[in-house]
Amino acid sequence: MLVKVFAAAVQGIDALIVTIEVNCSNGIRFFMVGLPDTAVKESHERIVSALQHNGYKFPRRQIIINMAPADIKKEGSAYDLPLAIGILASAEMVSNEKLGQYMLMGELSLDGSILPVRGILPIAIKAREEGFTGLIVPKANVMEAAVVNNLDVYGVENIKEVIDFFNGEVDLTPTIIDTRAEFYKTQQNFDLDFADVKGQENVKRALEVAAAGGHNLIMVGPPGAGKSMMAKRIPSILPPLTLQEALETTKIHSVAGKMGSSTSLLTQRPFRSPHHTISSVALVGGGTYPQPGEISLAHNGVLFLDELPEFSRQVLEVMRQPLEDRKITISRVKYSIEYPAGLMLVASMNPCPCGYYNHPEKKCICPPGAVLKYLNRISGPLLDRIDIQIEIVPVPFEKISDTRPAESSAAIRERVIKARQVQEIRFKNISGVYCNAQMNTKLLNEFAEPDSAGKERLKVAMVRFNLSARAYDRILKVARTIADLEGSKNIQVNHISEAISYRNLDRENWAG
Structure with missing residues (x-):
């Protein structure tokens, strides 16, 4: 008997319908076609064991399984559940009356338990687009999938529940989430606040400007000056995610398997801080089994690169195109996929190898030329994409010992949101531009033309500090x-x- 069961494959951050055709006939052989990888082929053993532990026998007949479209590689263990149900339905052990109305995904344990899988959110979105009545997923993934409305999402823990459901012996209860309530509930909850940061008013001002315009920023200062502490608080002053941005960000984290079982929707902007030993593939994405990299995981949020010169030169150079285009296209022999990369880059570095160049109290012990050599680890084209370069000096004792709270993140965030609203109105008719940092030369001429006094001040600064041409824009x-x-x-x-005060590294005499 020929039956069809529906599943999905994830490509990039979107899903594609996979139709699993199962045919049982006389014989004893087992065939699986349609470009399944090793993990999919191994599902046979998992299915046999899972059925035995739940009182069912694997059909002793010839079974042919085709996974269509047959020219796209099927990867991973998420097809275990639909394959098992398809085999049972083809052997007339499960009713196929409702099979066409539901999409199924889940990995089987040997005892029949259903384990979580990656990419459930884009799969749920695709199921709704294709008009399926419901989606059956592992219990651990149900909160994530239930974010999608107008779709019945069922979380199951064992294959027996699914078999009994299709046979009409039990009714499954769909999981319902008020997406908007869930979205707004935790949007304002931050563990870190700028109220805890003592002193550093000029740096906090630079961070506020960066957040308001979506500008990339680098902080240069000695060890212990507070670079990492302030960087970690940047998400608390960024504008809140819109619902559309939250769904897009959640899709990326879902595909990467970064969603927890109790998480339904990411409501705060992501903050990613990879170690400087990261590889270029881990940063931009790709690999044998394509996955989003750290750049895409930071989409709609912050990518923080601590100790920037310690990163491999090759790793830093692969960031140039994503920072400019706000997307990553990864092309390999077997696939070509695109991941979004609309992020705010925040970096920090010591001013020299010893860390104390330009320190007000401690003397730099680096040999001549070491400061310039250290700075040259960062290429000009990458530095060109960083709008704000700010120096940090250590906080004096009087400021550290001051017990009065500083300005809170909420107060700074209010000003940032107002500035972003101005930009939203300014660029409402310009596709792909959402903030000032994305303006090109044409838009600068239209919206950022200074008055005569401003032009004169800019001219004097360009000559006095010998600023590079790239600093002008x-x-x-x-x-x-x-x-x-x-x-x-x-x-x-x-x-x-x-x-002009935020272009420290462009000054000719900065490194001595």
Whole structure:
């Protein structure tokens, strides 16, 4: 008897319907076609054991399974459940009356327990798009899948529950989540707050400007100055995720298997901080079994690279195109996929190998030329994509011992949100541009033209500090954001002055 069961394959961050055709006939052989990988082929042994432990016998007949479309490789153990149900239905041990209305995904344990799988959210979205009545998934994935409305999502723990459901012996209860309530419930909950940061007012101001305009930022300072501490608090001042951004971010983390069993929707902007020993593939994504990298996992959030010069030169260079295009296209012999990469890059570094160049109290012990050599580990094209470069000095004792709380993240966030709203109106008719950091030369000429006094100040700074040509556009972008924070329609001379102060590394004499 020929039956069809429906599952899905994940490609990039989207899903594709996989039709599993099972035919039982006279004979004793077992065939599986349709480009299954080793993990899919091994499902035969898992299915046999799972059925035996639940009182069912694997059919002693010739079984032919085709996984269509047959030209796309099927990977992983998530097909165990639909394959098992298809085999039983083809052998007339399970009713096939409702099979076509449901999509099934799940890995089988040897005792019939159903284990969690990756990529359930994009699969649920595809099931709704294709008009399926329901989706049957492992219990550990049900919160994630139930975010999708207008789809009955059932979480099951054992294959017997699924068999009994299709045979009409039990009714499964769909899991229902109020997506909007879930989304807004934890949006304002942050463990870290800028109220805990003593001193460093100029650095906090630079971080506020970066958050308001979506600018990439690098902090340069000695050990213990607070670079990492402040970087970890940046998500608390970024604008809250929209529901669409939350779904998109959750899809990426779902495909990467980063979602917990109790998590249904990511409600806060991601903060990713990979170690400097990371490989280029782990950073941008790809691999034998394609997975999103750290850049994509930081989509709609922050990618923090601590001790930037310690990262491999090759690893840093692969970031140039994603930072510019806000997406990553990975092309290999067997596949080509695209991952989103709309992130805010925040980096930190010591000013020199010993860490104390330009320190107000401690003397730098690096040999001549070491500071410049250390800085040159970061290429000019990558530095070109970092709008704000800010120096940090240690906090004096008077500030550290001050018990009064500093300005809270909530207060800073209010100003950032207002500035982003101004930008949203400004770029509403321009596709692909959402914040000032994304402006090209044409948009700079239209929206970031300084007045005559501002132009003169910029000219003096370019000559005095011997600023590079690439600094010109960056200064105008940052000045536009500073003006937005102040509610100013035009860029004024004080906005230009502040933006110039954020280009420390571009100054010719910075490294001695």
